[in-house]
Amino acid sequence: MQTPLTHKLQIRYPILQAPMAGGPTTPELIAAVSNAGGLGNLGAGYLTPEQIDQAIREIKERTAHPFGVNLFVPEPFTESVDEIRQMNNSLNSYRARLGIAQDPEITKYAESFEEQIQAVLDGGVPVCSFTFGIPGASVIEALKQRGTVVIGTATTVEEAIRLEAAGMDAIVAQGSEAGGHRGAFLNRQDEPLIGTMALVPQMIDQVSLPVIAAGGIMDGRGLAASLALGASAVQMGTAFLACPESGAHPVYKQKVLTAHEEETSVTPVYSGKAARGIVTAFMKDMNQYAGEIPPYPIQNALTRDIRQAAAKANNPEYMSLWAGQGVRLATTRSAADIVRHTVDQAMSILNR
Amino acid sequence: MQTPLTHKLQIRYPILQAPMAGGPTTPELIAAVSNAGGLGNLGAGYLTPEQIDQAIREIKERTAHPFGVNLFVPEPFTESVDEIRQMNNSLNSYRARLGIAQDPEITKYAESFEEQIQAVLDGGVPVCSFTFGIPGASVIEALKQRGTVVIGTATTVEEAIRLEAAGMDAIVAQGSEAGGHRGAFLNRQDEPLIGTMALVPQMIDQVSLPVIAAGGIMDGRGLAASLALGASAVQMGTAFLACPESGAHPVYKQKVLTAHEEETSVTPVYSGKAARGIVTAFMKDMNQYAGEIPPYPIQNALTRDIRQAAAKANNPEYMSLWAGQGVRLATTRSAADIVRHTVDQAMSILNR
Numbered sequence: 001m002q003t004p005l006t007h008k009l010q011i012r013y014p015i016l017q018a019p020m021a022g023g024p025t026t027p028e029l030i031a032a033v034s035n036a037g038g039l040g041n042l043g044a045g046y047l048t049p050e051q052i053d054q055a056i057r058e059i060k061e062r063t064a065h066p067f068g069v070n071l072f073v074p075e076p077f078t079e080s081v082d083e084i085r086q087m088n089n090s091l092n093s094y095r096a097r098l099g100i101a102q103d104p105e106i107t108k109y110a111e112s113f114e115e116q117i118q119a120v121l122d123g124g125v126p127v128c129s130f131t132f133g134i135p136g137a138s139v140i141e142a143l144k145q146r147g148t149v150v151i152g153t154a155t156t157v158e159e160a161i162r163l164e165a166a167g168m169d170a171i172v173a174q175g176s177e178a179g180g181h182r183g184a185f186l187n188r189q190d191e192p193l194i195g196t197m198a199l200v201p202q203m204i205d206q207v208s209l210p211v212i213a214a215g216g217i218m219d220g221r222g223l224a225a226s227l228a229l230g231a232s233a234v235q236m237g238t239a240f241l242a243c244p245e246s247g248a249h250p251v252y253k254q255k256v257l258t259a260h261e262e263e264t265s266v267t268p269v270y271s272g273k274a275a276r277g278i279v280t281a282f283m284k285d286m287n288q289y290a291g292e293i294p295p296y297p298i299q300n301a302l303t304r305d306i307r308q309a310a311a312k313a314n315n316p317e318y319m320s321l322w323a324g325q326g327v328r329l330a331t332t333r334s335a336a337d338i339v340r341h342t343v344d345q346a347m348s349i350l351n352r
Numbered sequence: 353m354q355t356p357l358t359h360k361l362q363i364r365y366p367i368l369q370a371p372m373a374g375g376p377t378t379p380e381l382i383a384a385v386s387n388a389g390g391l392g393n394l395g396a397g398y399l400t401p402e403q404i405d406q407a408i409r410e411i412k413e414r415t416a417h418p419f420g421v422n423l424f425v426p427e428p429f430t431e432s433v434d435e436i437r438q439m440n441n442s443l444n445s446y447r448a449r450l451g452i453a454q455d456p457e458i459t460k461y462a463e464s465f466e467e468q469i470q471a472v473l474d475g476g477v478p479v480c481s482f483t484f485g486i487p488g489a490s491v492i493e494a495l496k497q498r499g500t501v502v503i504g505t506a507t508t509v510e511e512a513i514r515l516e517a518a519g520m521d522a523i524v525a526q527g528s529e530a531g532g533h534r535g536a537f538l539n540r541q542d543e544p545l546i547g548t549m550a551l552v553p554q555m556i557d558q559v560s561l562p563v564i565a566a567g568g569i570m571d572g573r574g575l576a577a578s579l580a581l582g583a584s585a586v587q588m589g590t591a592f593l594a595c596p597e598s599g600a601h602p603v604y605k606q607k608v609l610t611a612h613e614e615e616t617s618v619t620p621v622y623s624g625k626a627a628r629g630i631v632t633a634f635m636k637d638m639n640q641y642a643g644e645i646p647p648y649p650i651q652n653a654l655t656r657d658i659r660q661a662a663a664k665a666n667n668p669e670y671m672s673l674w675a676g677q678g679v680r681l682a683t684t685r686s687a688a689d690i691v692r693h694t695v696d697q698a699m700s701i702l703n704r
Contacts, residue, residue, distance in 0.1 A: 156614045157680070176528060177547035192614040195529035195547030197577065198568030198677035202613050205680075216550030224580035225549065228701050229573045261554050262508045262544040325550035328509070328557070349580050350702075 001343060005170055005210035005232035009127060009149060010066050012037030013343050015223065016172075016212060017335070018237030019043035019070030019129060020180060020322065027055055029245035031062030032335035037343070039127060045072035048111055049119040056123035068127030068151070069120050073135050073185070074113045077295045087302055090289055094282065094318060098309040110297040121146060129153065132273075133185040134166045141167075153183035156194060157206045162186070164207045172235055173203050175215025179238045179324035181275040182266065191274060193266065197229070204230040218329035220345020227350065236342070238324040245335045251316045259327045270307070270320045272299030278327070281317035282306075353695060357522055357562040357584035361479060361501060362418050364389030365695050367575065368524075368564060369687070370589030371395035371422030371481060372532055372674065379407055381597035383414030384687035389695075391479065397424035400463055401471040408475035420479030420503070421472050425487050425537070426465045429647045439654055442641055446634065446670060450661040462649035473498060481505065484625075485537040486518045493519075505535035508546060509558045514538070516559045524587055525555050527567025531590045531676035533627040534618065543626060545618070549581070556582040570681035572697020579702065588694070590676040597687045603668045611679045622659070622672040624651030630679070633669035634658075 006014050017033040019025055021043030030040030042059065044052050052069065059067050092102045117139055120128055128143050129151035143150050144167070152163035153172045160171045174183045175196025184191040196215040204211050210232035217226055217234045226234045240246055242253040259278045266276045269286035273296035277283070286293075293299050310318030323330075333341065358366050369385040371377055373395030382392030394411065396404050404421065411419050444454045469491055472480055480495050481503035495502050496519070504515035505524045512523045526535045527548025536543040548567040556563050562584035569578060569586045578586045592598055594605040611630045618628045621638035625648035629635070638645075645651050662670030675682075685693065 157612065158614070175547055175549060176545070177550040187614065192616065192677075193528070193545070194613050194677050195527055195568050196549040197527060197547065197565075197574060198529040198570075198613060201570065201573045202678065202680045213549075216547050218550075218553065221553045221581045222549060225577035228576035228580050228698075260509065261546050261550060262510070262539065264544070325544075325546045326554065328554045346580075 001347065003210070003232040005212070008169065009039055011039050013339060014227070014233030015039070015339055015342060016068070016233055016235040017041055017240050018180070018214065018235045019068065020237050020241070021045040021070070022320070022322075024241055024246045024248045026245060026247040027058035027062055029240060029243070029247065029335055030059050030067050032245045033240070033339060034063045034065040034067045036336040036339035038339045039066060039068055041068040041070055041127070041129065044069050044116060045131070046111065047116070049115040052116060052119040053123060056119075056125060066126035068129055069125045070129045070131060071113065071116050071120070073130050073133035074110065075133060075185075077298060079298065080294070083292070083294050084298065084302065086292060087289070087294055087299065090292075091302060091306060094306050098306060098313060098318065100305055100309045104305050106301045109301045127151065129172065131181065131183045134163060137166070151212070154203065155182060155184040155191065155199070156186065157203050159184070159186050160203045160207045160211070164209050168209060170210045170212060170232070171203070171207065172212045172214050173199050173231070175199050175213070177216030177325040178214050179264070179276050180322040181271070181273055184274070200226065200229040200231050216324060216326045218326035220342045220347070220349060222326070223342050223346040224349040227346070238327055238330055239338055240335055241323060242330045242332055243335045243338060244332070249311050249319065251314050252319060252321055255316050255321050256323050256327060256330045257332065259323065261325050261328050264323055264325055264327060268293050268299070270300070270303050272296035275320070275322055276324060278321040278323050280319070280321060353699065355562070355584040357564070360521065361391055363391050365691060366579070366585030367391070367691055367694060368420070368585055368587040369393055369592050370532070370566065370587045371420065372589050372593070373397040373422070374672070374674075376593055376598045376600045378597060378599040379410035379414055381592060381595070381599065381687055382411050382419050384597045385592070385691060386415045386417040386419045388688040388691035390691045391418060391420055393420040393422055393479070393481065396421050396468065397483070398463065399468070401467040404468060404471040405475060408471075408477060418478035420481055421477045422481045422483060423465065423468050423472070425482050425485035426462065427485060429650060431650060432646070435644070435646050436650065436654065438644060439641070439646055439651065443654060443658060446658050450658060450665065450667075450670065452657055452661045456657050458653045461653045479503065481524065483533065483535045486515060489518070503564070506555065507534060507536040507543065507551070508538065509555050511536070511538050512555045512559045512563070516561050520561060522562045522564060522584070523555070523559065524564045524566050525551050525583070527551050527565070529568030529677040530566050531616070531628050532674040533623070533625055536626070540626075552578065552581040552583050568676060568678045570678035572694045572699070572701060574678070575694050575698040576701040579698070590679055590682055591690055592687055593675060594682045594684055595687045595690060596684070601663050601671065603666050604671060604673055607668050607673050608675050608679060608682045609684065611675065613677050613680050616675055616677055616679060620645050620651070622652070622655050624648035627672070627674055628676060630673040630675050632671070632673060
């Protein structure tokens, strides 16, 4: 199961646990995956530099194996006071229902990318991956100088070509099946949502970097299929969401374990950026404001209190339940069991 | 490369050429695929009983191997005179541009399904597949009594379960990557568009019938990947679109050979039913009438003169250019070469 990429990443199996921001990727999960021979990844997009620093230390306490940290590449956004006031008006009805304060004061829309990067550089991280675009050349250079492997995320062939030109070491091909935020950065408004089966071989033919297949891969069948397509590894997120080491909220895990493949949808209503999750009352109801959703990270900051209050009340209908289209195959196995089972099943398929 | 399904279909390789209605599936293409060891399929949804009869005879003149015929299962539709008048008003501007008559008289929206089935029964067809739903029990029974293998099309696990209960012999799992009409029949209005990588294993776990993977499969990598997912065969359409035996219009072939994976979209504007094709000026422009498109088959009949006039004028922008998301991998190889190359590549992947 070794590929040039597993060699470069110094991992035993070509399985990356996806960096699911917002709670699921605990140090326990990351260390369990890395200890099992895969690559655990911290979804650090929403974390403060201090939280990143702390998480890196906790991961290193639990594993001597490589792991990764994922950051969101910021994009410029304009803050419209009117747009925010209007959205807050709309969101206040949900706040009333959840019994929390109207029009909360937002002091910060997003963490400082520069400070997050500094925490990654200071922390001595084996792998750093990026979503939502291409970081500046100085960032890529600084990471590489410290021996960090850098990975970009592409949803089209053209994005992969740009990432290769920017000096990435590998590329995650994010198919339309994938849960969570879409990594599209060249065609954000009207993303073509290309399926993994179509995306991976077309990308492999146009770039020379190793390609990591992501989207709809849930077990050894998906791993074997991805390797057959020419991928050097897979990235699996939803497959780990409901495992004991995942930090996903218990009602979120319950939803993941009972949802069907047709119950997810891509929506911008939680964060201002398209993301795939299990359909909730909030998603359905917010469709009435389509076209009025402020861009990321504004909307993300505006809905934070609602998502947090819903989680506290164990009410999944106002939480973001990011999950991919393979969700029927999610299990409660331990992270190590998921890695082992995936590898064993893929081996038996490829060797039959 | 033999599976229980290839045995049942009496074909050498687990490759079905997709039944692309509207021109591409000439008797030459179908016979070439079947003679090469795959299963050629006639897209007969728009054909008169006489045309079906004629095509079957021409196929049988060219091959002694099995082949299939695909029909569209009709669904009830209501004809609104106002809606049709309004759409014709909108379409008249395209007609003016193409120099054809305004408000053409439509004498028939669709062919008679009963008469089409009779032609298939009379023709002695080895395989009959269906799209857009489940035919009546008497149809399935009559076909099976004549030894015809019956295949249904599903876009979700639930649709596959219904098709199995109805007595189908196999199921095409149509992933979101697939070109042409969406086969969705339980959730037509808000189809979840599940990618092949996610759909195939989830469907296989829930039905006992053989599953044929479709959507984004363009070469031996896609075939090997689909077999790894547990599929019994693949169905490939876009891969055959630009081959010499394909009846696709030359400018359509040219578009297929130059389009990128991100240039397709799912649209109801040509036929009233969602279908994936290369984006055209007509698709973009007609978006202004979203919500006013009459249902299939009405819209299909209303746009027919426009599509035909555009084809005559070699103007791809008003033709329907159905194609899947794997379109970058289309070639001008002969149909037999495509089958051979796909098999050889898959064998070398699976045996390495």
